[in-house]
Each structure stands twice: as structure tokens, then as C-alpha cells.
Amino acid sequence: MSIHAEAIRAPDVANFEQSDNVLVAEGLTKFFAGFAAVKDVNLSVRRGSIHALIGPNGAGKTTCFNLLTKTLSPSSGRILFDGDDISALRSSQVARRGLVRSFQISATFPNLTALENVRVALQSRFGAAYHFWRSLTAVAPLNKRAQELLEQVGLADSRNVAAAELSYGKKRALEIATTLALEPIVLLLDEPTAGMGHEDIEPITRLIKAAAVGRTVLLVEHNLSVVSNLCDRITVLQHGQTLAEGSYAEVSGNPAVISAYMGGIDE
């Protein structure tokens, strides 16, 4: 895959100067049948940063991520996006505001080509004017943008290949292209390198770096070398609580973090 970092377009982010933190969690807590999977987590994601949520297995990363993406509702606490309390909003509502979770592979349409998948994402963004039932001529203007997005994620040569036929790494790249079609202000990625072989990890890391230009990225990631290579800021969770926050150098030198990972760095 060849990736054109500089070509990935920055979103319209007129509010960038307003506040240092684009996404803030305050006292975020989630109980499952009396068990606190996430307990009183405070988190500030700086505008323009690549921020990782890490921690040992069962630390509460996925639950925290699902709360931030509004896939789950918090038991208590609140979430601010661009200064607005989004705690009561649905994921579709926050996505329209620019807080967009990367589609999961299962959400791409396996029988549609890479180009068609990106076009469907663009159609969903542009609404009724480009709905499915419109003729191919009507949606043609979207092909150019879809093609650009495919080029940006290194999939130009795969434009006419069905999503189901793409390699695992290319499926993840397609997933990112469909997400970028929505012009996210904050791009949320759930374990972007999970299940990848070494050959795909480096290109996807470069792709995320490129996609982060002009926007903010928050990801859950198990692979600590990816985290160290990619992320400006890291929040370490353990037992549902924040154990440490800082740069990779800061958190990786923190004795509490070392102890939490002892015997179980799940790279």
C-alpha cells in the first residue's frame, strides 16, 4: 500500500483555537450488573493529538471507548465534545458533530467494491440527494471524492475489488477511508492493528499518522510499539481506573504502569 500522507484533507475545524481539549470525560463510570468496568475516569484528549487508551486485559479500555463513542451510556459522569455536554446524545448524533468511530470491518459491504463502499459512506454524509435509490448518474459526482480517499489510504489499485476479496490490512485501510469520508474532527479507532501481520502494521500506522493531520485521533491499541511510534499522549487504565497519563516515555517509566503490565504485556 502506498499512502499519501500530505494528501489527506484536514476537516473544516474552525473551532480549533477554542479549547485545548476537544474531548473530555469527567467522572466516567459504567456498571455492568453491579460490577464497575469503568470507575470515575477523567480523561482529556488534546486537540490535534493522537491519544491512546492502553492497559492490561480487562482494564476497561473497550468499555471506556464505547462510552466515549456513545455506543454505551454511562452510569454516571459526563462527556464533553468541543465544550458541549454530549452525555445524552446517541452515537449517530455525535457522529454528525464530527466525533466518528471507525466502521468495523463487518460494517463494510462485502459484495460492494472498495470504491462503492466509500461512495456509500459519502452518500450517508451528503444525505437524501445521494440516497441508494438514486441513479448511478446522480451519484457520479461522489466517485471523484471516493477515488481520492482510496488513493489516500493506498487502495487506488483495489478500487474495483470487492471488499470481501481484500487482504485484512486493506480491509482496515478501507474502513479508515469510509470513516474519513465523514470528515471526522475526532477519529476514534478501536484496536486498528488487531489481528494484523507485521507486513500490515507499518502501513496502517503510517496511514493513521496521515489521517491525523489536522484532526484528533483517539485509539485503543494493544500493540505498545505502535503506541510508542504513533501517540503523543497515553492514558493507562487498570481495574477500570486511570493509572497514569502522559507521553509514552512518561507512562512507560512509571513504576505503577510497569507493575500493572508485569507478566502480561499483551503486545
Ligand SMILES: Nc1ncnc2c1ncn2[C@@H]1O[C@H](COP(=O)(O)OP(=O)(O)OP(=O)(O)O)[C@@H](O)[C@H]1O
Ligand atoms: N457487557 C458486559 N457485561 C458484563 N461485564 C462486562 C461487559 N463488558 C465488559 N465487562 C467487564 O468489564 C471489564 C472491562 O472490560 P473491557 O472489555 O472494557 O476491558 P479491556 O481493557 O478492553 O479488555 P481487553 O484488553 O481484554 O479487551 C472486564 O472485567 C469485563 O469482563
